[in-house]
Amino acid sequence: MIVGGDPKHRGVVATASYEARAYGVHSAMPSARAAHLCPDAIWTRGSFERYREVSKEVMSILEDVTPLVEPVSIDEAYLDVTPGRYSDEHPVRVAEDIRSRIAKLGITASVGLGTSKTVAKIASDHMKPDALTIVWPSEEASFLAPLPVSRMSGIGPQTARRLTRHGVRTLGDLAGLDPESATAVLGPDGPKWTRRATGVDERPVGGRSQAKSVSNERTFLNDLRTPEQVNRELERLASRVTERLTAKGLSGRTVTLKLRFSDFTTRTVRHTLPAPTDDARVVAACARELLSSAWTPGVGLRLLGVGVSGFADRAIQLDLLAPPSQHEPSRAREKLVAGVEAVRRRFGPDALRFGSDLSGCDEEDEA
Secondary structure, three states: OEEEOOHHHOOEEEEEOHHHHOOOOOOOOEHHHHHHHOOOOOEEOOOHHHHHHHHHHHHHHHHHHOOOEEEEEOOEEEEOOOOOOOOOOOHHHHHHHHHHHHHOOOOOOOEEEOOOHHHHHHHHHHOOOOOEEEOOOOOHHHHHOOOEHHHOOOOOHHHHHHHHHOOOOEHHHHHOOOHHHHHHHHOOOHHHHHHHOOOOOOOOOOOOOOOOEEEEEEEEEEEEOOHHHHHHHHHHHHHHHHHHHHHHOOEEEEEEEEEEEOOOOEEEEEEEEEEEEOOHHHHHHHHHHHHHHHOOOOOOEEEEEEEEEEEEOOOOOEOOOOOHHHOOEOHHHHHHHHHHHHHHHHHOOOOOOOHHHOOOOOOEEEO
16 A cells, blocks of 8 residues: 555655555655556555544553653654653553553554663664564663664665765664764764664653744646746745744744755755744745745746744744845734734634635645
8 A cells, every 4th residue: 555646646655555665665755656666556645634633642642651752753752661750660561551552543553662762763663563672771782783774863875875885884883983983984973873873872852842844845746837836836835834833833034945846856945034934925035035046937846845944932023025135023014914823713724815825736745
């Protein structure tokens, strides 16, 4: 089974069953490529409302076990179940209880139990699906040593290739690097990665962390080629992003524009505003300015994305009528945005919309 967009209309794979993965299908792959690799797959679209609903139920189970729950995605979290800290139960018993309670929701859970975040994360992926992997104290280094470096969270494909060029293929190899060699290969954080490769990771389990960015992107059935098409989509994306910012009580200074061209090359550009904002018009104006430096009309765009980061405690609205380089706080704009969001909260997100939001879209992926 493959969950994702239509293979005939530039869809993207969200996830795939283990049977489909055996054919080479993976997340973020173009659906057309996945259909070629696995022609007999059963396709279905995602149900994000259902995902959020089940995620909320799972997180409620976790928070019933310990107050120290650190979600890292919709379906993953770290828990502190240190014996005697919040429960008298043995951590293994706690892990088994969590899996049993989640199973009653009709889904499975893979749990990793270890003495640090690094070990627990790698253990949770070790025997998927539906497994409990325990790494006992003092066994961390021997458990990690034979695993490829790519199994460690934070080491992406590019870093893994760089390590391989230096003869570092396993976590045991990484753990064996001296501080000077680790720094030469991985930069100033090199020694940190060598310690984690032995299981030493002193990061505590924190509570719910604030999002670092809010973004939204869309893949289109047909390439966008005209400024009118692109600007209309930028305004719609900016509106979606700022709706989510307002709902979270956030505002940000840095606007990021993501473009994917017809040949699948991707470019990302960003600009930092003089003051934080959650105003869709300000974000859209900044995105248009970024667009002028990164795209030539006529060149096909298959994907656009807009994001905001660099959050502040409260939004300071910027003057819509001023040039982007001369934005100043505007009390009138602040009142306008607050009024729009109040209407949307009471009557729904579609109760009040900008004219640019009313044209149809082809396909949407939310980040």
